[in-house]
Amino acid sequence: MARIALLIQKTPTLEDGNYLRFARELNKSGHSTDILFIDSLRLIAGRVTADAFSWRSHLKSGSPLPTSAECKIDHDVIWILGLGDRENFLDKYQLLYALPEKCKIVNSLDAIMHLKSKYYLASQGDQFPSPETYASTSAEELISIVEANQGKWIVKPPAGSLGRDVYLTHAGDSQLKVIIKRLCGADNSRYTMLQRYLPEIEQGEKRVLLAGGRVIGQYLRRSAGDHRTNITAGAKTEPCDLSVPERHYCTKLAQQILSKGAWFAGVDLVYPWLIEVNVINPGGITTIHELTGCDLSEKVVEAVMTSLDHA
Numbered sequence: 397m398a399r400i401a402l403l404i405q406k407t408p409t410l411e412d413g414n415y416l417r418f419a420r421e422l423n424k425s426g427h428s429t430d431i432l433f434i435d436s437l438r439l440i441a442g443r444v445t446a447d448a449f450s451w452r453s454h455l456k457s458g459s460p461l462p463t464s465a466e467c468k469i470d471h472d473v474i475w476i477l478g479l480g481d482r483e484n485f486l487d488k489y490q491l492l493y494a495l496p497e498k499c500k501i502v503n504s505l506d507a508i509m510h511l512k513s514k515y516y517l518a519s520q521g522d523q524f525p526s527p528e529t530y531a532s533t534s535a536e537e538l539i540s541i542v543e544a545n546q547g548k549w550i551v552k553p554p555a556g557s558l559g560r561d562v563y564l565t566h567a568g569d570s571q572l573k574v575i576i577k578r579l580c581g582a583d584n585s586r587y588t589m590l591q592r593y594l595p596e597i598e599q600g601e602k603r604v605l606l607a608g609g610r611v612i613g614q615y616l617r618r619s620a621g622d623h624r625t626n627i628t629a630g631a632k633t634e635p636c637d638l639s640v641p642e643r644h645y646c647t648k649l650a651q652q653i654l655s656k657g658a659w660f661a662g663v664d665l666v667y668p669w670l671i672e673v674n675v676i677n678p679g680g681i682t683t684i685h686e687l688t689g690c691d692l693s694e695k696v697v698e699a700v701m702t703s704l705d706h707a
Contacts, residue, residue: 397426398472398701401448403434405478412457414677415477417693419451425697430467435480437491444469444491469495473704475502477677482555500704503675504657511658511673514554514589523652524670528592535573535580538590542576543567548593551575553586564593594666602636602665604646605680605692608699609654611646613684613692614638635687642667659700 400422404415415431422429429451436447448467455462474495479485493505503511510516518529531554532538542549542565552562563575579588598619605612616636638646645667653661653673662678664671685691 397428400427400429400473400475401432401467401469401471402429403432403446403474403476403478405480406433406435406461408461410455410457410459410461412682413477414681414693416455416457417681417691418475418477418697419455420453421693421697422701423451423453424694425701427701430471432467432469433464433480434476434478434488435484437488439491439494440466444495469499471499473500473502473701475700476508479676500707502659502700502704503661507653507657507675511653511656511661511675514672517670517673518591524649524673525668526591526670527594530590531587533580533584533587535577535584535588538576538580538588539573541590542572550591550593551579552589552591553579554589594669596669597666597671600636601671602638602642602667603678603680603683604638604663604665605661605678605684605696606646606650606653606658606663607660607696608701608703609650610699611638611643611650612695612699613680613690614646615680615684615687633683633687635684639667654703659703660696 402415402419410416419429419431430448431451432446432448434446438445445466445468447464449462449464452462474492476492480488489505489509492501495501514529515531517524518526530538530541538551545567548564548566550562551565556562561579565572565575576588580586600616600618602614602616604614614636616634617631618634619631642665646663646665649663649670658673658675660675660678662674662680664674681692681696
């Protein structure tokens with residue numbers, strides 16, 4: 397059996413989420429699992445370590461965090477389920493890169509860096525059909541693009557999350573310049589992204605979970621009064637199926653991203669458009685469980701571990 401390290405962001409108590417459910421399933425399968433706090437990554441005399449505690453079957457959501465201790469990271473599998481503080485992301489990325497070669501990282505560092513990137517997806521339209529997209533630090537350049545084109549546009553930070561700072565605008569919008577200048581910053585030092593608004597999203601966006609090159613499950617998100625389909629922004633969720641073309645596309649997509657080192661991902665789909673690929677602790681497991689009564693944790697863990705055995 398394998399030694400597994402789940403890297404998470406530290407919270408005051410144990411929370412019902414991917415790491416809790418995956419640790420439980422890994423434990424059932426006989427694997428030895430440690431929970432590591434990603435913001436405690438450090439280099440000690442040439443060894444990468446972190447504060448950690450070992451998983452025990454009695455642990456449950458709401459329990460206080462067990463006492464942690466320094467742990468050398470030399471596990472068979474390192475499963476990243478949180479990036480922690482953004483300010484030192486690059487340092488943590490480089491520390492993970494310094495791990496022993498025997499450590500398999502889920503998802504791979506290349507996948508974390510590039511599949512998470514909206515730039516990469518938008519530049520690979522043959523593999524990942526995406527809405528028309530622009531990005532720049534120049535507010536004037538982005539404003540001129542909106543003013544020169546008909547239709548609505550989404551304006552957002554490229555590395556944003558949870559629906560924060562995501563705006564819907566158009567050429568006649570009195571707030572257009574204010575929005576873009578604020579996002580780019582007074583000195584035009586922050587990248588801002590423009591993406592063509594898709595009217596189809598008003599019918600909902602599907603979050604599809606992919607693991608080990610397979611489609612695992614999905615649900616539908618509908619915006620609640622504005623343009624955002626993030627649950628944290630109040631979007632409504634409901635069970636859904638994939639159409640035959642959607643399932644065919646997602647099956648192909650699962651293999652494509654697996655080939656790039658993404659063993660577990662959540663993709664946001666407004667068919668045929670791929671809106672985003674989430675390779676860092678994608679949400680969906682608990683939502684699908686709440687909506688359908690089906691806990692997909694076992695299927696995800698089985699798919700990932702089986703695929704890793706053949707990597």
